[in-house]
Amino acid sequence: MTDLQDWVRLERAFDAPIDVVWRMWSDPTLFSAWYGPKGFSVPVAEMDLRVGGVRKICMEMKTPDRTITMWFTGVFKEVSAPGRLRYTESMCDPDGNIFKPEAMGMPPGTPDITEVIVDLTEQNGKTVMVMTHVGVPAGSAGEGGWSQAFEKLADRLLAG
Amino acid sequence: MTDSQHLDRVFSALAHPVRRQLLARLAEADATVNELAEPFEMSLPAISKHLRVLEAAGIISRGRRAQFRPCHLNTEPLEAVARWSDQYRHIWEARFDAMDNIMNTIKSKEERND
Numbered sequence: 001m002t003d004l005q006d007w008v009r010l011e012r013a014f015d016a017p018i019d020v021v022w023r024m025w026s027d028p029t030l031f032s033a034w035y036g037p038k039g040f041s042v043p044v045a046e047m048d049l050r051v052g053g054v055r056k057i058c059m060e061m062k063t064p065d066r067t068i069t070m071w072f073t074g075v076f077k078e079v080s081a082p083g084r085l086r087y088t089e090s091m092c093d094p095d096g097n098i099f100k101p102e103a104m105g106m107p108p109g110t111p112d113i114t115e116v117i118v119d120l121t122e123q124n125g126k127t128v129m130v131m132t133h134v135g136v137p138a139g140s141a142g143e144g145g146w147s148q149a150f151e152k153l154a155d156r157l158l159a160g
Numbered sequence: 161m162t163d164s165q166h167l168d169r170v171f172s173a174l175a176h177p178v179r180r181q182l183l184a185r186l187a188e189a190d191a192t193v194n195e196l197a198e199p200f201e202m203s204l205p206a207i208s209k210h211l212r213v214l215e216a217a218g219i220i221s222r223g224r225r226a227q228f229r230p231c232h233l234n235t236e237p238l239e240a241v242a243r244w245s246d247q248y249r250h251i252w253e254a255r256f257d258a259m260d261n262i263m264n265t266i267k268s269k270e271e272r273n274d
Contacts, residue, residue: 007245008248008252010252010253014259014260016267021263024262024263030262033258034255036261037254038254058258098239101190104249129256131252133252
């Protein structure tokens with residue numbers, strides 16, 4: 001963990017047993033049901049759920065004019081049911097070839113590969129989920145602890 | 161230097177816990193090297209070295225008053241990074257709302273079946 005940067009870290013408590021939350025991440029059908037951002041469906045979710053196994057996700061949005069599709073691929077780095085799941089993610093073409101983020105209109109410097117870490121713990125029938133989404137910028141090892149600085153910076157940016 | 165090279169420089173400048181703490185401090189107010197060094201068990205030259213890295217990346221600028229040269233945070237290079245992080249935060253929040261709804265649906269179905 002020390003070589004990662006906490007770009008996005010969210011914590012949530014769900015009124016559900018840990019096994020159910022685990023299945024939300026690891027069962028392709030259930031994952032597809034919640035993963036698409038507003039307006040997007042997830043027509044393809046392939047998960048070879050083991051360390052080194054490949055995952056491939058397609059998100060689709062139909063507009064009157066056209067259908068927007070986005071593909072993501074990555075590899076499972078850690079599969080410890082029901083407590084911890086870790087996988088990488090990159091934008092790709094339908095064949096799984098990774099795109100440079102700039103080619104997709106993302107700001108320059110956006111990392112090619114990000115990593116999603118899900119930690120689950122059960123407390124009195126509720127499940128606490130901590131999701132961390134990190135990116136490792138090219139050429140820097142990095143060392144954790146971004147969130148505090150970012151929160152202050154975000155406040156500062158909002159204050160203008 | 162291209163935009164991409166500049167961002168690489170910003171990212172590598174940010175990739176050190178001391179430098180991030182220095183920035184967090186400067187986000188509150190401008191400060192001199194002495195003020196910045198106070199919370200650290202580090203020599204002034206070591207702190208100055210970190211400040212030079214931040215300055216080279218354009219994240220901070222130094223005043224020109226000879227003795228004090230207070231450091232000032234420049235937010236522009238950090239905005240792209242913050243935007244990335246913010247965007248994803250909103251997407252994930254919405255996703256987890258959806259996840260919560262689905263789990264509630266599953267639960268009420270199971271209760272009906274019991």
